[in-house]
Amino acid sequence: MIVTYALIFAFACFGFGLLSTMWRMLVGPTQADRILALDTMVINFIALIVLYGISQGTALYFEASMLIAMVGFVSTVALCRFVLRGDIIE
């Protein structure tokens, strides 16, 4: 029972988080803001997958979230390197 409420609360929080990061994405103002917004969005997304897995009672989504966590940050790194150095593979 309590889990249901906790889930609803958590879903609401992360949903709000996503909207907030989208706001940052739109207004910027710097490129770093946007990259950070994207990264945060990925993290929120991973959290949502885990929550969804819990709500559905299956472990399948956990693996998906792990995998996304593993590769999700790579594009953040690449975007940062682009801003900092221009060339991402030197």
Add this chain to the structure above:
Amino acid sequence: MVSGSGLLAVMVMLPFIGALVPGLMIRAGRDACAMFTAVPTLLALIFLGILAPEIMAGGTVTAKIEWLPALGLNANFFLDGLGLLFAGMILGMGLLITLYARFYLSGEDPMGQFYTYLLLFQGAMLGISVSDNILLLLVFWELTSLSSFLLIGYWKHLPEGRQGARMALTVTGAGGLAMIAGMLILGNIVGSYDLSVILQHGDEIRASEYYLPALILILLGAFTKSAQFPFHFWLPHAMAAPTPVSAYLHSATMVKAGVFLMARMWPVLAGTDEWFYIVSTVGLITMVIGALIALFKDDLKALLAFSTVSHLGLLTMLLGLGTKLAAVVAVFHIINHLTFKAALFMSAGIVDHETHTRDIKRLGGLASLMPATALIAVVAALSMAGIPPLNGFMSKEMMLEEVAHTDWWGGKWPIIILATVGALFSVAYSFRFIGHTFFGPVRDDYPHHPHDPPTGMLLAPGFLAVLVVAIGLAPSLIAGPIVAAASTAVIGGGELPYYSLKLWHGVNPALFMSIAAVLGGAVLLWLHRPLDKAWIRTPRPEAKAMFDRVVAGTVLGTRWLIEGTHNGAISRYLSIFVVATVLLGFAAFQGGGLPEQTREMLPVPPLVGVGFVLTMLATLATVFAHRNRFRTLILVSVVGLMVSAGFVYLSAPDLAMTQISVDTVTVMLMLLALHFLPKYTPLESPLSMRIRDGVIAVIAGAAVAALAYSFLLTDMSPISDYHLANSYKGGGGTNVVNVILVDFRGYDTYGEIVVLGIAGLTLYALMEALLNGPASRRLRNWTFPPDRSRDRHPLMMVVATRVMMPIAALVGVYIFLRGHNMPGGGFVAGLVISIALLMQYMASGFAWTQERKRFEYHAMIGWGVIIAGLTGAGAWLAGAPFLTSAFGYFTIPPFEEFELATAMLFDLGVFLTVLGAVMLMLYSLSRMARYAGETVNLEPMDYDPSRRVDAAIEADKKDDA
């Protein structure tokens, strides 16, 4: 005894197989080359001879090979009397022409090529004469157009040759297109494309409302091929071909293909008023006009060409009359025309060869200089004129006799007069050919002093001239049986009408017409000089100029169309494509085929709403920010993220994984390219165009949305039910997505990885060309911005990626192995591993990582495709179709029971190709930086703390010492 059907099929194949040889054999010498051309022809002729007795006895031989039964296209052959006649003509003439061409072609002409083309043509022609399937017949029909194009344009250095070849291809090709349509209609009426079936349904076809369109379309094909008025103009221009080609294609075989077709279709198409008036009128006009023009041609070959046009008109007219007797006469005249006209062409070729001119006005008096040639030519030309006792006389008499009792356009007289006039012109040009070339005073201004050619060159025309006389003297003995067999086939079986092949038919109308023609012809020749002057002064439509104008107009029109639609701007292609699609879709929606909407809308949970909002916001923002390319990349990543969120929500976690991985790799490749590209897209299009494009985009998007909406609300029985039911049973896997990829749709996947591999290799090749081209100079002058961060290979990142590497590799292997039953598979695994490798490249730099690479990425792509292909082909060993998977369950004691499936090997191929292609693309793109003067880093990181420790230990040691 070999079965007849086997012999027949092999006979058709022989010229095609033989065609491969002469092109290669030319190195062995010209005699060997000619010999190897003659061998397949002779073999085919022998096969035909073996089959002949059965056909002559009234039977047919068939060979059935299924090709594309679903389309009604089968390689069915059948040989009846008509087929036998044509096959015999084609092969027999083929042999004679091979012999003649051996001596005709000069040392500078590529003879191997010539013989290869000749055999190709021979095979195509043979195919037409024995096809039992009209679709197959069409294939051979087009092949004769193509191979004759090659043969007419054989002397590539002559502009007339090239133009003549193009004209012939255009006219006969266009007619062939019309014929395809006609044949399809015919097949549709009957419900079968097999000729033997169609021939049984004559009444049904003639009664059909589509009879007239089918008739006209088929006749267009036949008329263009057989050079009937008003399409006759291409044949004289095709005379730019070497004479053996003219003799073979343009007198004996190819131009008779149209006549053959009319004869073949005679039982089903003839007998109606439409047939009678169209075919006989066109034939008669062609006969008269061709003969008239021939009289005033000075070029020997042009004269013969128009004479051929005229005789083809005669044949067409005979078939058009629609009576059985006329059909018999047509068959007989086909044989006679072949003998005398081919002999004449060859003689004209010899004259040209020996005197270096074909202009009648420069010739004369050759009879004493080249007596053998003259004898052959005179005999053949007299036969053409219809002088007894030669074979041409007989068929002409029979033709005139037929004409004499035919009502045409409401009377007997018009056709009698026209036919007599045609015959009269025919006599006149034949006499002119004889008189102005071989008789008269010997001249002293021939471009080259003439004498008889080597015997080899005389053999073929000589043989034909002997036939001309022999058929004339003993017609029933020599030509009787084959005429009977072929005529029976033409009239569709049944009793042949009474006819007799003999010289003297008594005093009948035809005799008077004949006498009038001969006398009139002699008078015309006597009056030729003044008539010729008048002819030259008379203005006439010039076919070539008209044809050129039509072609130029068409070129102009298509250029306008192409340059209007394909102007090189992708925005225009896309707008045309999208607008057309939307319009067609709109029309389809109006059609009312939309299934009823039976499903309820699902509720939208608030969180899903958030996802929708984010997707839409990011998409809109992309539209507004798209000039800033870097920002666009970030925004597109957001869209990708939301799409994968959608996949998760709709229970497709593996699609979500794949989406994220693809997104990551794409962003990296884009960033690599963007580094050397402008960071902003300039504003190029005016506001009006942007508004137009915006409207198109919105309409298209709305259309797609509407389509998706309406389909999601209907109950369909999609193919996915089948996939779900058979995934485990048939493919041995519980992950339906993976089973679809590697089994149900394995062929698609195989094609896709091949494309992916090609894309990777192409990128590599393009980059190679780019870096060695002018662009590399610009790269060498590249200046890096001074405000770059100096954190090149940060310690923290290097360590993190190093730790991640084995984990990522393990995860990659894990999701690869379980892919068949659980989310995963070779594609995702390949992406995961490549991302792990990419991280190393990013962290420690290109040079450091490249040094530690053991496998070439090119080879990886190759192995991937090979492994996948071999796995697929392995199914053949088990007698199953390509890519059928096999699987089984095994137990090895310490482990639980596990499954092995061939699909896994296939997946391994996918894995390797994906990995190789992604890495090769990345490698290619990142090479640019080195050309721009980027220094490489041999150390794993900027600042290696272990060095400091080492240095401290060293220092301590020093201190101790």
